[in-house]
Amino acid sequence: MSDDGRTASSSTDLARRRLLQGGVAGAGLLTLTPGVVLWRAAAARPADEPASALQRWGLLIDSRRCPDDCQLCVDACREENGWHGHGRPSTDAQWIRKVHVRDLEQGTRRSLPVMCQHCANPPCVDVCPTGASFRRVDGIVLVDKHICIGCRYCMMACPYKARSFIHETVTGQKTHAPRGKGTVESCTLCVHRVDRGIEPACVEACQRAGHEVMVFGDLADPESRISRRLRELGASAIRADLGTRPGVLYQGL
Amino acid sequence: MNLLPGTLAIALTLLALGAGAAEPGVPLPRIAAAPAGQCVEDTEFMRRNHMTLLRHQRDLTVHEGVRTKRHSLANCIDCHVGTEQANAASGEPHFCDSCHAYAAVRPDCFECHARFAEPGAPLKSSAR
Numbered sequence: 001m002s003d004d005g006r007t008a009s010s011s012t013d014l015a016r017r018r019l020l021q022g023g024v025a026g027a028g029l030l031t032l033t034p035g036v037v038l039w040r041a042a043a044a045r046p047a048d049e050p051a052s053a054l055q056r057w058g059l060l061i062d063s064r065r066c067p068d069d070c071q072l073c074v075d076a077c078r079e080e081n082g083w084h085g086h087g088r089p090s091t092d093a094q095w096i097r098k099v100h101v102r103d104l105e106q107g108t109r110r111s112l113p114v115m116c117q118h119c120a121n122p123p124c125v126d127v128c129p130t131g132a133s134f135r136r137v138d139g140i141v142l143v144d145k146h147i148c149i150g151c152r153y154c155m156m157a158c159p160y161k162a163r164s165f166i167h168e169t170v171t172g173q174k175t176h177a178p179r180g181k182g183t184v185e186s187c188t189l190c191v192h193r194v195d196r197g198i199e200p201a202c203v204e205a206c207q208r209a210g211h212e213v214m215v216f217g218d219l220a221d222p223e224s225r226i227s228r229r230l231r232e233l234g235a236s237a238i239r240a241d242l243g244t245r246p247g248v249l250y251q252g253l
Numbered sequence: 254m255n256l257l258p259g260t261l262a263i264a265l266t267l268l269a270l271g272a273g274a275a276e277p278g279v280p281l282p283r284i285a286a287a288p289a290g291q292c293v294e295d296t297e298f299m300r301r302n303h304m305t306l307l308r309h310q311r312d313l314t315v316h317e318g319v320r321t322k323r324h325s326l327a328n329c330i331d332c333h334v335g336t337e338q339a340n341a342a343s344g345e346p347h348f349c350d351s352c353h354a355y356a357a358v359r360p361d362c363f364e365c366h367a368r369f370a371e372p373g374a375p376l377k378s379s380a381r
Binding site for chain 2 (some may be wrong): 051137172173181
C-alpha cells in the first residue's frame with residue numbers, strides 16, 4: 001500500500017526532474033560533469049549572496065530502502081571531503097557512519113546512515129565555549145575551525161555521536177574542505193556544494209546507485225521534493241524526545 | 254687647507270656605497286614569480302593588506318556562505334601557486350612561504366587549508 005504511494009510520488013518526481021532538466025538545458029547552464037545533478041537550478045544562489053534564513057536544508061532518509069552492506073554514502077563523503085581513518089576506530093574521523101539497528105520485540109532490522117543531524121536546537125552550539133560551533137541561518141550546523149580550540153565539549157554534548165576530533169597532522173586536504181589537527185569536525189551537509197546548488201555527495205552517490213534512500217532539499221519550501229514526501233509519508237527524528245529538532249529525518253524507524 | 258682631504262674621503266665613501274648598491278647589503282626575499290596579469294588588488298596594497306582581506310573573506314564564507322572567488326585563499330593559491338606538480342616543475346618556492354619565511358611570520362592557514370591547487374577539481378569550473 002505504501003509502495004503504491006511511493007510509485008506515484010516517484011513518477012511525479014521524474015516528470016518534475018525532466019521538466020527542470022529541460023529548463024536548465026534550455027538556459028544553457030548545464031555544464032556539470034555527468035552524475036552531478038543540479039536541483040532547482042533556478043534557485044542556485046549567486047556566489048556573492050549570503051545564505052538565507054528562508055531556507056532550511058534537510059535530509060530525508062528512508063531506512064527501509066537502505067541496503068544492509070552498502071557503504072556508498074560513507075565512501076562518497078570520504079572521497080568528497082578527504083577524510084580517512086588511521087585504523088583506530090575509537091579516534092578516527094567519522095563524518096558519516098552506517099548504523100545497524102534491530103527491534104528486539106518485532107525483530108525488524110534496519111541499516112541507516114547517521115551523520116550530523118543539523119539540529120534546529122543544536123546542543124553542540126549551546127556548549128561551545130568559543131562560538132566555533134554555530135548554526136548557519138539556513139540550518140546547516142558547522143564548526144568554524146578558525147575559532148575552534150579543540151576542547152571537544154561539543155562531542156560530548158552531541159547525542160548523535162556525530163562529531164570527531166582530528167588527532168593527526170593532516171596533509172593533502174581538499175580545497176573546499178579544510179581540516180587540521182586539533183579541531184573538531186563533522187558532516188557539513190556538503191555546504192560547499194549546497195552553496196553552488198549541488199546536492200551533498202552522499203545523496204548523489206545513493207541516487208546514482210539507484211537506491212533512492214536519501215532525499216535532500218529545502219524543508220521550508222512546501223513544494224520541494226523532500227517536503228512533499230514528508231507530507232505524504234511522514235518521518236521521525238532520532239531521539240525526538242530531546243527536542244533538538246534535527247534537519248535529518250528518517251522513515252521506517 | 255685640510256678641508257679637501259675630508260671632502261675627498263666623503264666622496265670616496267659615497268662612491269663605494271654607490272657601487273655596493275648593485276648588491277644590496279640587506280638580503281631581500283626571493284619571491285616566487287607572480288603570473289603575468291593583474292592581481293585582484295594592487296601589489297603594494299596586497300603586500301600590506303592581504304591578511305585583512307583573507308580574514309574578512311573567511312568569516313563571510315564560513316558563517317554566511319558567501320563564496321566569491323576574488324579575495325578567497327583558494328584564488329590566491331590557484332593563481333600564485335598552482336598544483337603541486339606545477340609548483341615543483343617551476344622550481345620556485347611556494348609563493349606564500351617565500352615571504353613569510355623571510356619575515357619570520359608563521360600563519361597557520363596551511364595547517365588546515367590545501368597548500369596547492371587541486372588538479373582538475375570538478376567543482377572549480379563552476380566556481381564563481
